[in-house]
Amino acid sequence: MGQERTGGRPTSKPGRPLRGSGSRRRPRPRRRGIRVAAWSAAGLVAVAGTGGGYLYYHFNGNLKGVDINAALGSDRPDDVDNGSMDILLLGSDSRAGANAEYGLDEGGARADTAMVLHVYEGHKKASVVSIPRDTLVTRPDCTAENGQDEPGGTRVMFNTAYQVGGPACAVKTVEQMSGIRMDHYLEVDFSGFKNLIDELGGVDLTLKQPVNDAKSRLDLEAGPHTLDGEQSLALVRTRKAVGDGSDLGRIQLQQAFVKALIAQAKSVGVFSSPTKLYGLADTATKAVTTDSELDSVKSLTSFANGLKDIGGKNLDMVTMPVVYDTSDVNRVVPLEKQSAQVWAALKADRPIPASATKDSAGDKGEAGKVVGS
Structure with missing residues (x-):
């Protein structure tokens, strides 16, 4: 999934908790301007377009693109032209460079957060399917970014696809799992996510109970908060503060955070200050890697x-149906029948049936006891 802010942001050093005492929600002025399309990677996109022609080439130079089509060739699911759109959203966990403070560099980034965003025909509503990073999957053969062949395997953790073969391998793995061709790819890393939230002014979130996770360095009291980038990143990374401490609980928090971000960021004001305008667009275009x-x-x-009409009320968020692996409780495996129902619904541009997630461990988390109004 930064720059230090002033005006009440708690100062934190690696290894020390991010306390919420300096970030209780403050009254925020009503703003007018462009609409943020969705969240995180999708939200920053709208900001990127506000810079005007005089900065167009500069912002284009910030963007990083990956030619997924060339990398995967023709060995992909059919491109279904029914007016819908499918996007793989990834939050990568590289500890290199600006991300070093979040842990040791273990020799490559992994897909710390993975979501398939399905936008229905008409682009008025959408579904999100979170894929647990600890899911044991059959990974296809991939080509590493250095050109080396990386053989696939069975019972391989999903997040290693990105580690061994980058974005193309992550897309290929998701397409093999789902049978759905990804129309687009969007990725944000730790520092990009953090900087973007800071530039947007933070995220308002109400906690029903305290959240304290020493590993993610998050320490927040119950009640309303305006989370800055550092705190937002810690929240979506925390595992110990919700449920059984697994990745499934973290996904529940991530989904709750997305809802909170959409609720307050449907309209983001672009200030008349050229410096502020530049900062928003510059941060946005630096934060994302796309196809x-x-x-x-x-x-x-x-x-x-194309996403501007999608809000929290017409966004359905689920976790890919999974159960805990019987031989390793730290891993999950897909519920094959139910997962097939999820992917079949999206491929046919239909809502995900409630029966598909009824018996899944992934949608029995306890985020509702932590985050809410």
Whole structure:
């Protein structure tokens, strides 16, 4: 899934908790301006398009693109043209460079957060399917970014696909699991996520109970908060504060955070200050890696405008149906029949049936006891 803020942001050093005492919610002015299309990667896209022509080439230079189509060739699911759209959203956990403070560099980034965003025909509603990073899957053969062949395998953790083969291997693995061709790819790393939240002014969130997780360095009291980038990142990374401490509980928190972000960020004001305008667009375009079809400000802005009508009330969020692995309780395995129902519904551009997630461990988390109004 930064720069230090002033005006009440708690100062934190690696290894010390991020306390919430300096970030209780403050009255925020009503703002007018462009609409943020969705959340995280999708939300930053709309901001990227506000810079005007005089900064167009600069912001284009910030963007990083990956040619997924060239990397995967024709060995992919059919491109279904029914007006819907499927996007793989990844939060990568590299500890290299600006991300070093979040842990040791273990020799490559992994997909710390993975969501398949399905936008239904008409682009008025969407579904999100979170894929637990600890899911044991059959990973296909991939090609590493250095050109080396990486053989696939069975019972391999899902998040290693990104580690061995980068974005193309992550997309290939998701397409093999789901039978759905991904139309686009969007990725944000730790520092990009944190900086973006800070530039957007934080995220308002109400906690029903305290959240304290020494590993993610998060220490928040119950009650309303305006979380800055550091605290937001800690919240979506925390595992010990919810449920049984597994990745499934963290996914529940991530989904609750997404809902909170959408609720307050449907309209983001672009200040008249050129410096603020520049900061928003510059941070947004630096934070994201996309597929090659979205690696321009024009394409990203068009993409974001296509999502502007999607809000929390017409966004369905579920976790891919899974159960804990019988031989390793730290891993989960897909419920094959139920997962097939989820993917079949999206492929046919239909809502995900409630029966598909009824027996899944992934949607029995306790985020509702932690986050809410």
